[in-house]
Structure formats: C-alpha cells, structure tokens
Amino acid sequence: MSATLWFNSLTWLVWLAPFAGILAAGVTKRQDPRIEGNRVLRHDTAAIVEHWTHGIATAVLLVSGIALGVLFVPALVGSGRPLWIALDIHFVAVVVFLFGTFYYGANTMLALKRLREHLPTSDAVEFTKRHYGLLLGFKKFTMPPERKYFESEKMAYLMAAATTITIIVTGFVKVAAHSLDVPAGLMSIITPTHDVATVVMLAFILPHIFFAAILPSSWPILRSMFTGHVSLDYAKHEHAGWLAELREADEQGHDGANDDSPIAPKRVA
Amino acid sequence: MKDKGTTLNPRSSEPDKGKTFSRREFVTSIGGVGIGAVLGGMFVSSIALPDKVFAVPASGGYLLVDTKKCAGCTSCMMACSLTHHGETNMSLSRIQITQDPWGKFPNDIQMAQCRQCPYPACVAACPTGAMHADPKTGVRTVDEDKCIGCEKCVNACPFTPSRALWNFEEKHAEKCDLCEGAKFWDEVGGPDGKRACEEVCPMGAIKFTKEIPVQSEDGYETDLRTGTVWDSLGFGGAPQSGGHLG
Ligand code: SF4
Ligand code: SF4
Numbered sequence: 001m002s003a004t005l006w007f008n009s010l011t012w013l014v015w016l017a018p019f020a021g022i023l024a025a026g027v028t029k030r031q032d033p034r035i036e037g038n039r040v041l042r043h044d045t046a047a048i049v050e051h052w053t054h055g056i057a058t059a060v061l062l063v064s065g066i067a068l069g070v071l072f073v074p075a076l077v078g079s080g081r082p083l084w085i086a087l088d089i090h091f092v093a094v095v096v097f098l099f100g101t102f103y104y105g106a107n108t109m110l111a112l113k114r115l116r117e118h119l120p121t122s123d124a125v126e127f128t129k130r131h132y133g134l135l136l137g138f139k140k141f142t143m144p145p146e147r148k149y150f151e152s153e154k155m156a157y158l159m160a161a162a163t164t165i166t167i168i169v170t171g172f173v174k175v176a177a178h179s180l181d182v183p184a185g186l187m188s189i190i191t192p193t194h195d196v197a198t199v200v201m202l203a204f205i206l207p208h209i210f211f212a213a214i215l216p217s218s219w220p221i222l223r224s225m226f227t228g229h230v231s232l233d234y235a236k237h238e239h240a241g242w243l244a245e246l247r248e249a250d251e252q253g254h255d256g257a258n259d260d261s262p263i264a265p266k267r268v269a
Numbered sequence: 270m271k272d273k274g275t276t277l278n279p280r281s282s283e284p285d286k287g288k289t290f291s292r293r294e295f296v297t298s299i300g301g302v303g304i305g306a307v308l309g310g311m312f313v314s315s316i317a318l319p320d321k322v323f324a325v326p327a328s329g330g331y332l333l334v335d336t337k338k339c340a341g342c343t344s345c346m347m348a349c350s351l352t353h354h355g356e357t358n359m360s361l362s363r364i365q366i367t368q369d370p371w372g373k374f375p376n377d378i379q380m381a382q383c384r385q386c387p388y389p390a391c392v393a394a395c396p397t398g399a400m401h402a403d404p405k406t407g408v409r410t411v412d413e414d415k416c417i418g419c420e421k422c423v424n425a426c427p428f429t430p431s432r433a434l435w436n437f438e439e440k441h442a443e444k445c446d447l448c449e450g451a452k453f454w455d456e457v458g459g460p461d462g463k464r465a466c467e468e469v470c471p472m473g474a475i476k477f478t479k480e481i482p483v484q485s486e487d488g489y490e491t492d493l494r495t496g497t498v499w500d501s502l503g504f505g506g507a508p509q510s511g512g513h514l515g
C-alpha cells in the first residue's frame with residue numbers, strides 16, 4: 001500500500017491509458033471471422049484482449065467500488081487504511097479498464113462494421129422471444145437465425161455502452177478532483193451519477209456472467225473467448241444467420257466484416 | 270464503411286491516390302500525440318514548475334477554551350451536533366469534552382476543539398481538496414461532496430483526539446467550522462456570526478477571538494478567568510503548569 005494514494009501520485013497513468021489503448025488499436029492488425037474447416041474463427045486476439053481487459057477490470061472496479069461504498073450501500077471497507085487499499089486497487093483497475101475500453105473504441109472506429117454487428121436490428125423482439133422461449137423450454141419456439149451476436153445481447157450492448165460512457169466521464173471528473181479544484185456542487189452530481197452507473201453496470205454484468213459463463217449451453221462461447229474459435233456445429237445451431245453471412249462473404253472472397261482489413265480475409269494466416 | 274481520406278484498399282493494400290490521411294493513421298496519431306502530450310506535460314511540469322508551496326490564509330477566528338472553567342456538562346457537544354446534524358449525538362460533535370474520572374481538578378477535563386491551525390496539517394494531507402480553508406473566511410472546513418473518506422486528515426491532525434473527525438453515519442470527515450455550515454441553526458454562524466458551543470456554555474468556558482492565539486503543544490495560552498470570580502478562588506491569572514488548556 002502506498003503512503004500517497006495512487007490516484008494522487010500516479011494520476012498521469014489515468015490520462016495515459018486511453019491514449020495507449022488508442023495507439024495499440026492503431027497498430028493492431030485485425031483478423032475477420034472466417035470458417036476454417038469444421039471450426040469458425042469468432043474472436044481474433046485483439047477481441048480477446050479487449051474483452052478480458054475490459055471485463056476483468058470492470059469486475060475489479062465493481063468489487064472495489066462497492067467496497068468503497070456506492071449509493072444505498074454502506075462503505076464495506078469503512079474508512080482510513082482499508083479504504084486506501086481499496087482505492088489503490090480501484091486505481092489499477094481504472095488504468096486497465098481505460099486501456100481496454102479505449103482499445104475497443106478505437107478498434108471499432110477503424111472498422112465500423114464491428115459496431116454495426118453489435119446494434120439491434122428490426123428482428124430484435126422476434127428473435128429474442130424465440131431464443132429465450134426455447135431456452136425456457138417452450139417447444140413451439142424454434143432457434144432464430146441469430147447473427148454473430150444474439151439480438152438480446154445487442155440491446156444490452158447499447159445500454160452497457162451508455163453506462164460505460166457515463167462511468168468513464170464521471171470517473172474522469174473524480175480523478176481530476178485529485179489535482180484540480182473541482183466545485184463541490186459538481187461533485188455532488190458526479191458522485192451519485194457514478195454510483196448509479198455502477199449499480200446499472202452490476203445489473204448488466206451479473207446476467208452476462210450467468211448467460212455467458214455459468215449456463216452450460218454458453219460454454220462453447222466462453223471457450224472461444226480464450227481460443228478464438230467455436231465449432232462449426234455450434235455456429236450452425238446458435239448463429240445460423242452469422243454463418244450464412246460468413247459463407248456468403250467467403251463466396252465473394254471478402255467478408256466485409258472489417259473495412260480496414262488490409263487483405264482479403266481468406267488469405268489471412 | 271470506407272476510411273475517409275487515404276485508405277488501404279482491402280484488396281490491393283495500395284493507398285488511394287490524391288488522399289492524405291487514413292482513418293488508421295488518424296487513430297494512431299491521436300494515440301501517439303496523446304501519449305506524447307501526457308509524458309511531455311509530466312516532464313515539463315517536473316522541470317518548469319516550482320515545487321508546490323502549501324499556503325493557506327489564516328482562519329478568520331479561533332475558539333478559546335478554558336478547561337478550568339469547564340464543568341463537563343457537554344452542553345456544547347449537544348449544541349454542536351444539533352446545529353450541524355439536527356440530532357444530539359455526542360459522537361457527531363466537532364468539539365469533544367472528555368473527563369478523566371480519576372483525574373483531579375483542574376486536570377480532570379480535556380476540551381478538544383479545533384485550533385484552526387495556521388499550518389493546518391489536515392488540509393495539507395487531504396488528497397482531494399475536500400478539507401480546505403474557506404476562501405472567504407479562512408475557516409478550515411470539509412466539502413463533504415469532495416470527501417472520499419480516506420481519513421488522511423483525521424490521522425494528520427497533530428492533536429489527540431484528532432480535531433478532524435469521522436462522521437460514521439454519513440461516511441465523511443467533519444470538523445469545527447465555527448458554525449459556518451451549521452445548517453440546522455437559524456442563527457448566522459462563522460467568524461462574523463455566532464458559535465453554538467460558545468452560546469450555550471453555562472460556564473463561559475468557550476470564547477471566540479479573531480486574533481491568532483499563541484499556540485503551544487498543549488493548546489492555546491488561554492485565560493478566561495482573570496477579572497472574574499475565579500480570581501477570588503485562586504484560579505485566576507496566567508495558566509498554571511499542569512492545568513490543561515484549550
Ligand atoms: S477523509 Fe475526506 S476530508 Fe479527510 S483527508 Fe480524506 S478526503 Fe480529505
Ligand atoms: S483539525 Fe487539527 S490540524 Fe486541522 S486545523 Fe483543526 S487542529 Fe489543526
């Protein structure tokens with residue numbers, strides 16, 4: 001534990017992390033999803049790095065943030081020394097979170113197709129009804145031809161993105177308050193907003209962990225978050241719409257998934 | 270969507286003619302320039318800016334207490350808590366009166382009030398500027414909205430018990446603000462107003478002054494007795510050694 005809070009002594013790392021993420025995206029060569037025999041490349045290394053830096057840091061931020069005390073929840077670490085430790089842990093997670101989030105944001109800017117595949121389509125309500133109806137055991141429903149991301153995930157994505165932006169903007173003000181004289185009136189808005197966004201983020205991450213890691217049917221997708229690949233059978237069953245897009249792109253010699261891709265995806269090693 | 274400006278063609282990897290900057294180059298430059306700006310800023314500030322000088326204006330006033338006059342009734346503590354928090358909770362009072370049941374007069378009572386130090390260690394220790402000197406009155410006080418609860422101020426105050434206190438109910442630091450922020454009181458507080466503890470003390474053991482009192486490790490050299498009936502009891506005059514002062 002540091003004698004001075006890292007939020008005070010190492011503030012510059014907080015400002016550096018977003019630019020490091022942006023620069024890393026600038027020099028990253030992405031690979032687009034493609035069918036490789038009986039498996040499908042779903043996530044390239046960059047996507048895996050984005051996911052785990054953002055995800056693990058979010059989890060640590062939530063745990064340390066809640067321990068520090070959010071709205072309606074008493075500060076679990078009390079005050080004084082335990083609070084300094086929680087704040088230093090929060091600091092490290094902030095730096096990783098900013099790197100991962102800005103890395104993702106810049107990568108997305110470089111290939112807006114990646115953003116579009118995260119946005120809900122007009123099929124959102126219908127597909128979600130069928131998908132979860134089937135999951136809950138209603139025989140009358142059939143698996144909809146979901147694309148790369150389930151329509152339900154895409155709706156959650158929009159709200160998670162708004163929450164992330166809120167947390168980052170309010171967090172930046174909170175960090176700035178360690179070196180600038182931020183008016184107390186502004187802080188009285190910023191802190192509760194940060195807290196509310198934290199609670200909303202928690203409401204996202206818990207179902208996400210359940211549906212993406214705990215539910216056995218999601219284990220192939222969890223594995224792909226480490227290996228990058230899912231089996232062709234899995235893709236056929238769960239993401240028929242996406243597979244059709246990949247096949248179509250394959251036939252045309254270009255999948256169109258990454259506008260910034262320097263060479264055709266088929267030829268990416 | 271295609272890059273604006275020069276872009277690497279997905280098929281050819283040849284830049285389009287007549288355009289100057291690809292989106293990738295733009296993003297990479299933002300990252301590079303940003304990192305350069307942050308590191309450059311750190312370097313410049315480390316060599317070009319002078320070391321920070323910690324300077325705060327003097328407080329607009331000071332509370333003087335005289336333990337020899339204090340009867341230990343704790344009216345001041347209840348008044349402090351009531352005017353600041355709307356409840357009579359001794360633990361929320363910013364002035365603390367402690368009594369030693371085995372102590373002999375005049376060493377049986379300690380009155381722990383904030384000294385509004387010329388060099389306030391609590392202000393210097395605060396990482397967020399929550400503990401600060403009010404720009405108008407100089408009173409050392411806490412912006413609760415900026416307090417992150419680190420208790421650095423509580424630890425930094427050189428006096429025991431610390432005059433920077435932890436509000437265990439609302440989870441932030443608090444300290445004597447000379448009633449500047451006594452929101453449950455309909456009187457005007459602060460150096461130019463009234464102080465609740467001073468108002469209620471039945472013994473006249475608390476007084477307010479705008480002059481910086483002489484401060485020793487034990488407290489201010491306070492005598493609120495001379496010229497009163499205390500003279501005839503033999504307790505008037507300058508502080509006597511051993512007698513704990515404000
Ligand atoms: S507890 Fe609050 S007022 Fe005291 S040093 Fe920490 S942030 Fe500043
Ligand atoms: S809280 Fe302690 S350090 Fe701060 S002004 Fe009061 S006596 Fe001085």
